Amino acid sequence: MSAPAPVPGCDDDRLARVALSYLTEPGNVRVNALAAEIGSVTLLEHLEEKLGPDSLDTRSRQGALRPERALAAAAKLGLRFVVPGDDEWPPALDDLARADHLHERGGVPLGLWVRGPARLDDLCSGPSVSVVGSRSATTYGTDQAAGLAHGAAAAGCAVVSGAAFGIDQAAHRGALSARGRTVAVLACGADRVYPQAHADLIGHLAAEHAVVSESPPGFSPTRIRFLSRNRLIAGLTRGTVVVEAAYRSGALNTANWAGRLGRPLMAVPGPVTSSLSAGAHELVRTGQAVLVTRPEHVLEVIGAAGEHLVEEPRDPDRPRDLLTPRQRQVLDAVPVVRAAAADSIARTAGIRITDVRGALDRLETAGLVERCGSAWRLAARSAQQEVLSS
């Protein structure tokens, strides 16, 4: 018979979860489900029996057998371990318990290793968005990612992404340029830097914001850990934006998680000729993602109802907008090429000839029509363009 499950967040539970995070891979569906079902302490006892100390490498054995020490060592590196029940625990992640798993990964993480001053619960209390996309993004893509992240962050929205080249990096850059909040979720230990080229970025995020990982300090990135990480990026935020993604980009794995979590998915269009936009276009075409082109669109999707309503876009007023209805009626009846007499225009427009004459004079002054002898036609091509567009 198993011991009663301890209260989540209490010391026994936290230490057991530390040990489990050393013993098991992140996103292990069965482990995560059992931790909630039978409690972390009981689960740890079962696992230790099954494994036996010799089946572990040194680091994992140390972490599993001496979780207090592991926590202390992590603290020296500036890392804390946030578990369900803690004030800082982001409730948004609990939705992972109900989401179908993907590539055998899933479930609520045992805990999150966090480096940085930002509190995860604050992060999730307000609007938040993850911005993901290709590592090998184009300048167009990174400009779009940075622009959306900047606009969202400037409006008080927290940004979440990975720390990879391309879209991830641009998303953080955009949020930082707006002095906004931004968080990186890593596939390696939160004390580590991958890729090396982003040491400064990751260091800055750890100093000013937050760097998060499901894997213990020192752990290396593996594909398993990237796939598990993606569910946290989607799970931590109210919505996910895919900026540039080829048909098989890892970003589509994050997008898939947003769908499983019932969180809105957005995609930024690009040239049809760019294979890097093909994945984003497919998400929109198949109705999985909403098309977004401006930060306002993102805020409207993730914001509370009516919180951010996008204004009907429109071009600046044109001369036509400044006409009276009567003048427009006359203008609409003026021929484009061959000039027509005022009385013929009057018939076409169905307006009395006297009114038409007055209107034509004003339209001439506005540069919209021109006189050819006693007849009239539309003026310069520029004016025609406008008259012919509705």
Added chain:
Amino acid sequence: MSAPAPVPGCDDDRLARVALSYLTEPGNVRVNALAAEIGSVTLLEHLEEKLGPDSLDTRSRQGALRPERALAAAAKLGLRFVVPGDDEWPPALDDLARADHLHERGGVPLGLWVRGPARLDDLCSGPSVSVVGSRSATTYGTDQAAGLAHGAAAAGCAVVSGAAFGIDQAAHRGALSARGRTVAVLACGADRVYPQAHADLIGHLAAEHAVVSESPPGFSPTRIRFLSRNRLIAGLTRGTVVVEAAYRSGALNTANWAGRLGRPLMAVPGPVTSSLSAGAHELVRTGQAVLVTRPEHVLEVIGAAGEHLVEEPRDPDRPRDLLTPRQRQVLDAVPVVRAAAADSIARTAGIRITDVRGALDRLETAGLVERCGSAWRLAARSAQQEVLSS
């Protein structure tokens, strides 16, 4: 009391409709409704009383008073007048009777002046699509329009557009390059050429395909006639594709008609940075249009159910696709940066060490992992890219 409405398509009706098309502007909602309600002959009598011969210019008076002559003169120009009830009448246009009017234009046309060998009823018996967009299109836009029209026409789909610069011209060019069927609907008389620069194109369409107008021969293009014309472009086809359109492009007027007619609307995405794609993006974002990037997408939307199903797009196989599930499991547990010993990889993957050794050798041969002394890690960045993408 009014005379009994004559059978549509009979001589009295045809001649009355000829006269009415000289007396009234195309897309006149009231006239079009009355022609169906009380019959064209009765409607003509009423109008003639109301107008009186002096209220007309010479050409209109001639056409109205001598419709037989007008038909004969039109025939000399190679034009025929197709009316409801004729074998050639495209039934698709009858939906206009039920569509709300727009900018005071609407209704089933009194008849269509047609120049060219193509029969309008054939045109509408199979799949058909209208391709519309900006006059001042970019090369990107015209390439997309020509490509979609080519692919659709090559699959036996008839293409319909205007005759303007930019997208219209590219749509015809694309259809012609596939030796497909394509039709131009004009805002001026079908005997006339607007814009002049497209004299060759319009001449070729008139010789090999069809040029259509609601206005009688010789009539000039006006805004009223462009707006009325747009409803025919949408009405003649099973669906409409908007390729490049600014927020206030006339193409959006045609798109609006497709919506009123309950015909599917499609839009081609482009760079967010191009104001010419803003209208198309807005149609998709607001759910009015489906995003399309390839002819197959268009054919799927307008084709009969299941007639054209788009295959799940996918990139060519990658080395990873050629691995056994076991080999993949091992690969997914190999660290990206710091090499790990085989037994540590075995633990991460949860596979027996003996199996892991065999798998690692094969992965090394495949160039996916590399040996560092007795330890292993992922190989070249190219391989990592692929392993890290899902």
